[in-house]
Amino acid sequence: MIVTYPFSAVVGLDDLKLALVLNAVSPRVGGVLVRGEKGTAKSTIVRALAAQLPAVAVVSGCRFSCDPDAPDPQCPDGPHQPESALAHRPAALVELPVGASEDRLVGSLDLERALTEGVKAFEPGLLAAAHRGVLYVDEVNLLHDHLVDLLLDAAALGTCYVERESVSVRHAARFLLVGTMNPEEGELRPQLLDRFGLTVEVKASRDPRERAEVVRRRLAYDADPEGFAARWTAEEAALASRIAEARARLGTVRLPDARLRQIATVCAGFEVDGLRADLVTANAAIAHAAWQGRDMVTTEDVRAAARLSLPHRRRRDPFDAPGLDESLLEELLSQAADDDPDDPDGGGQSPREGDGPDDAPDAGDETGPDDRSATAGPADETKNAQDGGEPGDRTRDEPHADGAQDDAAREGQTHKAREDQTRREDQASSTREDEAREASQNASDHDGPEQIAVAGRPYKVPIMKVPGIGDGASGRRSRARTPHGRTTGSRVPGGRLSSVHLTGTLLAAAPYQRERGRSGPGLVIRDGDLREAVREGREGNLVLFVVDASGSMAARKRMTAVKTAVLSLLLDAYQRRDKVGLVTFRGSAAHVALPPTSSVEAGAARLRSLPTGGRTPLAEGLTRAAEVLRVERLRDPARRPLLILVTDGRATSGGDVERAAGLLKGVASVVVDCETGPVRLGLARRLAFQMRAQTVPLDSMADLGALVREYRGDKRDNRPDNRPDDRGGHRAGIRADTADRRDYRKAV
Template sequence: MPLQYPFTAVVGSDSMALALILTTISPEVGGVLVRGEKGTAKSTMVRALAAVLPPIEVVAGDRFSSDPADPGALSPDGPFATDAPVETRPVRLVELPVGATEDRVLGSLHLERALSDGKAEYEPGLLARAHRGILYVDEVNLLHDHLVDLLLDAAAMGRSTVERDGISVAHAARFVLVGTMNPEEGELRPQLLDRFGLTVEVAAPRDPALRVEVVRRRMAYDADPAGFVASYGDAERAFTSRIETAQALLPEVVLDDAALLKIAEICAAFDVDGMRADLVTARAAIAHAAWNGRTRVTRADLRAAALLALPHRRRRNPFDAPGIDEDLLDRILGEDEPEPTPPDDPDVEPVETPAPDSPDVEPVETPALENETHDSAEPQDVSTSSTSGDSAEPQDVSTGPTSGHESDPGDQSGAGDATTVSAGEPFRPRLFSVSGVGAGEQGRRSRAITTSGHRIGARKPGSEGGAVHLIETIRAAAPHQGARRTGGTRLSLRADDLRVAVREGQESNLILFCVDASGSMAARARMQQVKAAVLSLLLDAYRRRDKVGLVTFRGSDGVLALPPTSSVEIAAARLEELPAGGRTPLAEGMLTALESLRVESVRDPNRRPLLVLVTDGRATSGTNAVERSRVVARHLAARGIASLVIDCETGRFRMGLARELAADLGAEYVPLGEVSAEALAGVVRLSTDRHRGGAA
């Protein structure tokens, strides 16, 4: 097994190091979510954390790592005698794969014992193994929602309860939950973000000297791992000693009423929801004081805790970026007495690590973990850009009337001058889904065979696993009991009898938007409506855990503006920047969409696509543009691609080209004004009222 890169050798991730240390000093803080771009040592630092944590004592032979000093330890292997043997072992780092099943996380029936001995015995899962350790989920944003809920509930309650397959077990599950993610691959839901105690944003250092140091250390490690790790042995031991000292000091730290009031003022000023922010900030401030050798919480502790506990709790919209206004925070905190210097500890040697110069960062003995600085930029709201208020009015590019046969300024000038128009306010859209039953990733859009949902049958187990269907297992074994019975009345089961449940739930889909950005769409009011509709569908895709892609067409070509991704935030940003103007290459846009879907079907064959074509149906680029568009549409229909056409044509006199295109595609046809759920409800109510009036 390769040697782990030392924790104290990581450069340029001070805020992440501080968050990890605080939550290991006080696990009640609630874990850490680390958001950052790829290649920023997120996984390296988490995996190195376990090596610097003080070892723990456990009851020997206990599968659930019970604390010998805890007389009420909740372990299915207990109760234990007061003189039970004790062993000391390092803190475990348990990694949860993104593709793990619920059985693997919670534990389940021990199938081998059940089938061979006829005994219902519980086999512990990853939560049991992680008790009193670290549970690490890399790419936590890609984990199924029900598993994330399960993990966070266990982390909050400190226990796991299993009621399934005839098993009823409860065991302690107190662990430090650490999740890492790349926001480019999709975000966590805001309510799940709130369940993580602390969050940090990490990025590669921009200081050339720090970047050089990172490369130098990594190359030294790759050349001689054993020698490099040994060179940081003293620093690692000093770090462990400091953590142990802080853990012992934690109960003595005083959080007085003045500090509590200041925490309440901070949370109220930043308008966070609920009381979890206050609790986490208080616990993190206490841990920060203990880490710095203080027995009283000071302004520096409150500031450091707020910078870690509040940014992700300020999100009001799924597309809002986490952030906090440090100037406002400093105004609320006010002035404080001079910071007392931590007491000198002759057993703790300084650990020198280069750190960025900052007027807010005091010199420290360990990698700049005392007072962190974070991005002070306010969150950028890319989803609800308004054309009123303080924002600049977008230029009205309409060159003719917005009713009847609208002029296409690009028809005479090729690509034309592109103009960007902000989106209107998003709304709650109708649910559009793919017909039939799929087998893709779990989500909230279309019907599919999944690992959760209502049970519709049973099958033999395969590589995809599943929960045991007891009745069908017994039914499969029943005809063979006469031949198998050798005495006694016990049911004889074999592996071939095993059946697992087939469940139907909902899957996520690939929503590929193909948006007309030509001159006929460029009228300010129309483009605002189009962007508002697409933005609303993006919000819906975010909530339903879909992947999204964006194809645009204008001038003479279709362009894949955003390859399929789980990050609807990036799609919203690309939509906001989308220019409009020029001719309408409708056929080219649909061909670009077709090629994008073909490539994605190779990468992710089980995820069914839904093509959302947003256009007024006019094709003006090239010869026979309309007929070429209809040929491509019929080709898409022949490929069996589920489609939706949103007709953007407005005015009293309409050509109806988008409706004809929808017929060629075999697509659902929806006028732009009927995308919202409220508009659909209004149409239904109007129809019902008319029916009642006629009946009367």
């Protein structure tokens, strides 16, 4: 038997502990998204919490874990009688693997029984198994978008609907949803982020004493799991008891109108989209009050809930850093409290007192909870004496006599808070530009002075696609054979049949009916007749940026335009679900500034800090790009590459450019020509011809009109995919499509 690491023994991570506990108290909070670097105990603490949840009573033999006191009337295994046998089991912890299919998630029809026995047999999926337990999704950002949509819909509705293969099934699916992700491996799109109730950013502690305590406890656990867990039994029992008490108290907690207006003020002040943030914050505040033993929500509950529910909802584009402006939060809370003279608690409680989910020490003991140390976290602090001191006879606020004046004052204060936030963002942007200019002035290189240009505002770029049909990961760029999308044909299944193509199956069986002795109106179908559907959708590609950072690109306005163009292409890669990589060349060598990754944010950060100066080793840059693509082809052969070379084509050092360009023949490529001035040598265009690549002038990257007219008049889409383009080798590799003119939030 595997012994779970105790929840109380986890060092630090107070915000994560609180977020998990609030969801354990009230599933209406909507789950937790845990963002953080690898090795920060994300998986450990989720498994530890599941072990502390109360056991559940289920109808014996029910595959959908129905509650005997309130069985689901539409349970596929029902209806259950009141005298049905009962069984008790621990709360389930179901882990959804990254490679799970839709059938595994929601359940599927047993096709073999359906075809051979003529019965509709439904096999439950992971959502049914997670009912009344915990559904843990590690690396949720690597799941296909449609799977994330399915599990978030089920989590929000508490019900799973399955409509497929003429089977209609509905069953309860209420669970605590926890997703973890490493932002370096790619972000979730904003629509999916918004569906998670709370989010927590976790990082490894930089305190040597706390890090040492983490290692000390882990070594003690690995050496003797049973003994280590036994020393935390009392703390774990107290935690489980407190969760059960908070659950019982949840229905009696009241949310005064003053606190509700405070929640609305905070959400409006942070300009979050929609009203889901308000609902989640309200539910989290109620759960926090129940956790703290209160019967009425206070300002402290609103503060704690907002700190967890708003950070992931305030991002406006994928390059915005997540997080919450604590000073703005306090300003909005105070503003709402000032607007309510009848405020029961006055909004004056200090932040984050009593938030800890348990009273266990966070550090200082390798063997048990009795020895307190100086490294203990906030969970050890004395509970706030004001937690239960709010009068209970004031649940609604009396209207103001001069309501119109107060409304105007509130509107002015909210506008002032937004202006303050905008001013702080502008100051931060100005600081970044000053730092870039300072680095540009102070840095030097043996090939020439370095400069760091600041990128401008990204713009919409033409959509560049890899020709043909691929088999890569789902995305939004190039055509591909995918498990989802429109049906284009049928084929003999290579393994387990997942999606029957009815027409293909019937056509395969029809010629053999006489020899099979068909006598009735139906067809005689054998296993060999079964055909599965072939579907076509979109795939994500590997977009490798190769950027010339030499002295010939170092003119401030020129490099600013280059960085803006690449940043715009990175934004497009984010929207198309691509992996990105960055190779730069300057001086005497080329460098892989960013190995291929799903995190375009990392690419943007490397691009912003990219210095320029020195000679132009163009051949080395092309050679390094070819090597990166060769390695990635071995790692992920199904993901087709798209190379974007940004250069003026001038080579002032290094090897043979023509030979290096030959290494990239056959790779779909685009050359962004950065040459400017009245007299142009056309070197980048010549290089594009050698690479069989498309050429796009830098100064026309943002001008979509000409490209729309050029490529909509191009009838290449009407020719077979494998037919070469005979109208110029330099245009054979890429197609540009500008039909999608939507902005960022609509495009993703």
